[in-house]
Ligand SMILES: NC(=O)C1=CN([C@@H]2O[C@H](COP(=O)(O)OP(=O)(O)OC[C@H]3O[C@@H](n4cnc5c(N)ncnc54)[C@H](O)[C@@H]3O)[C@@H](O)[C@H]2O)C=CC1
């Protein structure tokens with residue numbers, strides 16, 4: 001089985017190294033091959049998603065991705081910016097279904113900024129559509145406004161759009177995920193203002209007829225953001241578009257104690273996937289050895305489960321993460337008084353040691 005390792009930029013390299021270490025310690029014979037991506041890809045060959053990196057990603061059975069981006073590339077033209085690498089991989093590989101499970105490990109109840117009673121026992125799943133919406137819609141650009149009250153002034157514009165098959169396939173994925181869990185699905189939209197999401201709501205409602213065992217409700221995204229902080233345990237599975245899912249999943253991350261705890265799986269129609277933490281390259285802490293590698297290690301567990309059919313090994317990794325948390329080991333982002341502060345490498349080493 002071949003795994004493409006794409007560490008990327010900033011803390012991407014530090015956290016991916018820990019996940020690779022954990023994968024190697026499982027005693028399986030994975031073939032792992034690394035390639036530069038993001039700013040590292042741009043430095044190596046003038047493009048954030050070098051052709052050789054894309055080729056490796058396409059031929060591998062699964063992809064483990066760190067993170068891309070750095071402020072120093074912000075002035076590059078958009079097509080050359082590091083973020084285009086992850087957007088390009090998602091699009092080229094058809095990774096339309098993004099699973100972001102927000103689970104609170106009991107040991108981290110005090111690390112969340114919310115009261116323990118609000119978050120304890122939290123186990124929700126955000127299913128984010130990943131290859132459409134305003135992140136990919138055309139046309140987009142910057143120009144002189146052709147009409148309207150600001151005609152002639154410079155303007156930036158993007159296009160929000162969803163085609164019926166795009167909504168249908170993510171809705172099926174989300175209903176099926178809900179069937180395997182608490183059988184409740186909340187579709188998050190902005191149908192009161194946006195045509196795109198009125199259409200989204202109509203299609204999701206239509207598909208609901210095929211899943212009568214799942215309870216469906218609809219919620220506007222502004223209310224959903226508020227409910228996630230007010231009473232997050234009321235959710236089971238949330239399905240939403242690319243941009244709303246991006247924003248809501250960062251908010252959900254804080255329910256788990258830190259964005260450094262939120263893994264993700266991005267799957268195509270055949271469960272080939274890219275696995276990455278939900279966070280970015282964190283340039284503010286890069287190179288300091290303090291980033292939390294657990295979201296990436298837990299993403300590697302998701303990879304074993306969803307793409308490599310190795311449920312037992314996935315369980316081993318998740319159990320090892322629970323064990324190190326129970327031992328009181330914490331990176332700075334989840335540190336509380338009375339626990340032991342460790343760095344990125346020490347945390348990775350501890351997970352390896354805790355593998356049963
Ligand atoms: N999939 C990807 O590669 C993503 C890339 N980005 C890119 O990352 C760069 C930084 O973006 P930001 O908005 O700052 O988001 P970010 O997620 O990188 O960081 C937000 C905050 O969370 C902290 N943080 C993130 N991951 C952490 C970890 N594992 N352990 C401890 N603390 C952690 C950071 O130190 C920072 O204070 C930008 O270039 C952005 O475009 C952002 C999100 C996803």
Ligand SMILES: CC(C)CC(=O)C(=O)O
Nearest residue numbers: 083086087135246278279
């Ligand atoms: C480059 C961004 C779209 C990545 C991001 O923020 C995410 O996937 O969460």
Ligand SMILES: [Mg+2]
Nearest residue numbers: 246247250278
């Ligand atoms: Mg994001």
